[in-house]
Amino acid sequence: MKNLGLYIHIPFCVKKCNYCDFYSLGCPSHENTEEYVRALCTHIGREGKKHRDKIVDTVFIGGGTPSVLSENSIKSLITCLKSSFNIAEDAEISIEVNPGTVTKEKAMLYRSLGINRVSMGLQSVNDNELKMLGRIHTFDEFKSSYKALRDGGIDNINIDIMYALPNQKTADLIKTVDSVCEFEPSHISAYCLKIEENTHFYKIKDTLCLPDEDEQYNMYLTLCDRLEKMGYEQYEISNFAKKGSRCVHNLKYWLSCEYLAFGPSAHSFVDGVRYSYKGDIKEYVGAIKSGQEPNKILEAEYTLTEEEKIDEYVMLRMRLADGVDTEKFFSRFGISFIDRYPKLKKYEKDGYVIHQNGKYAFTKKGFFVSNFILSDILENI
Template identity: 45%
Template structure:
């Protein structure tokens, strides 16, 4: 049975954060219920697609999936499981924002099958949270984390952000101390991007935006601090205690198959990349739902795409596997091109091939563009 990941997009948030350009927005209970009903019907209609697969990861992302009721979560998961293809060992993750879930709700989610939770903290400084337009405080996070633990979640991710306007080295160090003291199993940390059209981008001129050097310093601090505290830096933006890599996200980087459901959800299945446009209304009706195929004209071959994705991981590229899957001799093709980066300490030789160093990861996009 081929393994398969399922992604469920939940396009609802209590309020938009000032930097966010994901497809999500405010909603009422009736809208959420109508969406869940349409989603469940769609999943059931599509089940024949993954006959012969075992679903070994399900990821509820958004948006704010924790706005779903446990019953809605259960109905969606049951639709996925109905054809018997959901592995009993499946990783079932759910994104949650502080102050959007109660202890009782978390217990029910756990009973319904969720076994991993990802909490969006972003910063342990209330001033920074305010600037980002987050709806919660640091104290709200603490309460939500305590409730997650009490509800039985023993696989918790915390999302952080660096490069926040006015964030200092001290304030980021404080955030890292705060989070590591609470010992989540997994930490993701992304650099803030001022996406055009967002409220934060519109105010860019009035903000103290860290420059590239400062952002690189924060990244360096992030990598050093987390590895000193027992987290493996396994992907550019992801850190985990042993045995707690996010299995669903690893599929993306290992070019494994996944099917996404919901407006703006992307899929990679049977060698094709496709997605549903970010429009909830059209998604909810089979008559108007569209599937769009992603441009294949990126100029990248499958081998190059696989290389770009694999190099995001600290395991890097396995040259024997790369040859077996794509017929490309990595050393013959790229050996000369990567040499300056090996000498510069940005790429390292591993047991099975090549990978970026921590420093290299920060500039990986640039290096890969040069190499490819």
């Protein structure tokens, strides 16, 4: 039986953060969230019938802020997932939460439903930085929520942090990294702030004092080194895990494994086809309620050509610290990796890429500029 991952998008947040361009709506009403979960369950039930031949080994309930859902809604959602798909007994089931939206009781409920991994957005331990980012919580509120998760029996926890924030210095980042490590989460994700269109930060971008590229590079190296010293292995550009705690669901994205997604703006990759739904909750709920086929609410659908599959394989695998195994590449595509991407030799000479044990992978310095290098090596193929 083939394995499958499931992603469930919960597009609600208490309020929109200043930097966020994910599809999510602030200030949801109880009626809206309940109606949305009913539509999701209808959709999940319909799609489940088409994938009875697969074993679901990961579920990721992301957003948005899934922890804004009521206890009844989360129960209905998990019950529906379990009755619609063959979910493996040892499946990794993750949920994203934000400080201030979880209690010990909620954590206990998650655990009783089989949720065994929680990802919490902290971003910074500095209350001024949190305020500037438009987060809904202080560092103290994070501490209470983290304790509630632990007291509720959740021991596999990821904490998200961000760097390269306006006015941030490396010393500020060190404070965040060191404080986060004191909680001993099993996993830490560290993202560089990007100013995206359709965000509040984009509107005021000319007034933001962002660290320059050298400072950003210094921050990235500092956080990688510090996390490594604290026992977190970097297994992807932005992801660090204690031994045995890599996020299996997210690895599916980078290893081109299959995943099926539900909700507005959610992206799927099934049977060689990539597709996504429109980022419009009204349209999504309306279409599902009126029994329309999901293809009516698609934003994009695309089957990769053979050539695109090769480049995508490289783009995704090079995000991983393991990089590309040249023998596996050859047996999968029947061509030599370095013959196809000869420019990598130049980057290897300059210390951005390392070639060892039959694998090509980015060094830390290479990770920092990996977007640039990948677009260079994939150009004109």
